[in-house]
Amino acid sequence: MIQKKQKPTLKRVVRMVEDLFVAVEQLRLQIYNGDLALDEYMKMKDDKEAFIKYLEEKYPKDDQDKEKTKEK
Numbered sequence: 760m761i762q763k764k765q766k767p768t769l770k771r772v773v774r775m776v777e778d779l780f781v782a783v784e785q786l787r788l789q790i791y792n793g794d795l796a797l798d799e800y801m802k803m804k805d806d807k808e809a810f811i812k813y814l815e816e817k818y819p820k821d822d823q824d825k826e827k828t829k830e831k
Contacts, residue, residue: 767775801807 798807801810
């Protein structure tokens, strides 16, 4: 006899959402702290403006795409 998969209980769904929230919050904090560390390093080396200029030259803003999306 084939057993049907049971639906997750509300308690289990709530727990999964809480786990996802914690994981997203940890990633957000890691990105924030990495950004702070990079900024402090650039201040220490006194080349923040040169680095920003390099990034702007290497990765120019792509604002040329003016196509509109198709409406459904």
